[in-house]
Amino acid sequence: MDRSWISKPKTTLEYKVGVEQFLLFAFRDVPYGGKVLCPCVKCANCIMKTRNEIREDLKCDEFLRGYTRWNKHGEDLPAEELSDPSARTCLSNANHDIDTNSLEFDNMHGLLHAAFGVPEESSPCDAEVNPTVPESSPMAEQVENPTFANLSKDANIELYPGCKSFSKLSFIVRLYQNKCLYGWSKESVTAQLKMWADALPAGSHVPTNYYQAKKVINSLGLDYQKIHACPNDCMLFRGERENQDSCHVCGSSRWVASKKKGALGSNCNENKKKAAKILRYFPLIPRLQRIFAMEKTSKNMRWHAEERTKDGKLRHPADGQAWKELDKLFPSFGADPRNIRLGLATDGFNPFRTVSSTHSTWPVILVPYNAPPWLCMKQSNFILSMVIPGPKGPGYDIDVYLEPLIDEMMQLWSGVETYDASTKQMFNLHAALLWTIHDLPELSATNKENAKKIKYPHTLGRKSFARKRKELEDSRGQHVNRAVFFDECHKNKEGAYTNARTEEKMNEVYMKLAERMVDRALTEADYEEVMLEVFGKVHSGRVRGMGPTITPTNYYGARFWNLSNTNGAPCGSSSSCGSNWNDAKQFMQFVASFMAEKYPEVDWLSHLPESLRRRTEDVEIEESELPSDNSHSTPRET
Secondary structure (H helix, E strand, C coil): CCCHHHHCCCCCHHHHHHHHHHHHHHCCCCCCCCCEECCECCCCCCCEECHHHHHHHHHHCCECCCCCCCHHHCCCCCHHHHCCHHHHHHCCCCCCCCCHHHHHHHCHHHHHHHHHCCCHHHCHHHHHHCCCCCCCCHHHHHHCCHHHHHHHHHHHCECCCCCCCCEHHHHHHHHHHHHHHHCCCHHHHHHHHHHHHHHCCCCCCCCCCHHHHHHHHHCCCCCCEEEEECCCCCCECCHHHCCCCECCCCCCECECCCCCECCCCCECCHHHCCECCEEEECCCHHHHHHHHHCHHHHHHCCHHHHCCCCCCCCCCHHHCHHHHHHHHHCHHHHHCCCCEEEEEEECCECCCCCCCCCCCEEEEEEEECCCCHHHHCCHHHCEEEEEECCCCCCHHHHHHHCHHHHHHHHHHHHCEEEEECCCCEEEEECEEEEEEECCHHHHHHCCHHHHHCCCCCCCCCCCCHHHHHHHHHHHHCCCCCHHHHHHHHCECCCCCECCHHHHHHHHHHHHHHHHHCCCCCCCHHHHHHHHHHHHCCCCCCCCCCCCCCCCHHHHHCCHHHHCHHHHCCCCCCCCCCCCCCCCHHHHHHHHHHHHHHHCCCCCHHHHCCHHHHHHHCCCCCCHHHCCCCCCCCCCCCC
16 A cells, blocks of 8 residues: 555645545444544554544644554554564664564654754664765764663663563653653652552663653753852853852852851862852753754744745734845845744743742743744744743843853854754754844833933832822821922932932932022922922923923912923913913913803812812902903913
């Protein structure tokens, strides 16, 4: 039976017909409603499913590549293959005659080839019969790598004599996967391993503890680096400063002060020093190279250029302006569809939930956007770049922790030699960062330039100016003048100003107020005049230090006209005041007459802002003093 359809696209007629042929073969002796192993790439002959479920899986996911001999579904190997000495050599190990057909499709060999960058045809078994890797090739060194040879041997060893489900390597990989998925502790993994060792027959190859299992996992690669950091986020102890014991910026110690003393009263052994802060960094280059080490994932990196629908509609980041602009600016980068476009996402979270509400740990995640849209935003496609430790977020100093990533991105921009499993060739891999993803509050936290533009930063946080003003007036029992309000809003809990510039300006304010106190008592107008003199005029419609919603009209009221020579022309450029109005009393009389005319049967004072109402109640209105209709122009809208 021709089974070349397995390697063809899912949309072709040959693939669809081949799926039906497989279903007829697999269910030929199975009763109605029965189940067999599903051969899709996700189930990998590990999950039992019905005919309809397998049909749907094979339509959505590909048929398991390499599964051309359907021994999991009742097909026997031909006698001539069983008698082939080369086949017997590759299907046996040194000590046991193992039937490795049942272990063939756990894909451990594929995992090893991808981990060490060795082509599939370059396995030790094939190299003995028909070597395909030249001795001068870099791949030949990996084939002869003792770690690769030991792991290949573990992939062929049964977990225990007669086990057909797990090899030694596949058991450890599955165990470690479950530990990560379900949050098992190291102690719980060790306890389970001891239980498995006692439960399984004699001669099993179960590790005795967690650390032995972790050694096997670490040998597969993709480990992370521990980089010591300054406790004040000033620097990373790497490169030329790797062996320093203190920060060259702030002088803080690299180590945590030990409370334990030795026998002679000295500190504990220097080899047991504990770093004050540790950055966990996951190197990017080997992870990108691992993507191209497997044929399926390598093809996905070219999907945006080979299979994407190009009709002008926005379905994928490749249809966006940023992607096209990058290809336009750097044609050599856009010429190879395998070059990776990355997005960087970061945010803080509390890993301890409610145990420590102030703790903030920051993961930095990279997302390669070359993959199809149904894959590129899945969790399995995310690349964890680093974990910035707490207990507080990095804030403005996040760039210090991004140094290792920036170094690798510069190297990737120049090009890194990588093996492409889909084309069986080496190529220069390039990568670029398209954009970053974060919430808006963190935008200002990571932008030092914006923070530097704030001359007099306040300490209200999310509290509004109006709320702060109300609290001050309630606590003092009187109206709070502008100088006092500004002073209260620009000090921290310890009573210190937010920066030296604010402190210098407020000292100047109090010096000028002290000069005026020599001859007379201070009035509220003195505070206003001094604030305007020291801080200068603000743009129209604002009162400095009182918040964006406080306008000159509803803050100053009558006082606004007394200070008109200091703050500018009366009422700005408004035509509602008229050129003949030179004092606040006449203006308040006009307001009173206008409101009395508009609300003849209503208490018109209730419709005024509180600041105006407070000053209008003392104004006596006389008929002779009311302005005539011809003495001024009609207000725009009072």
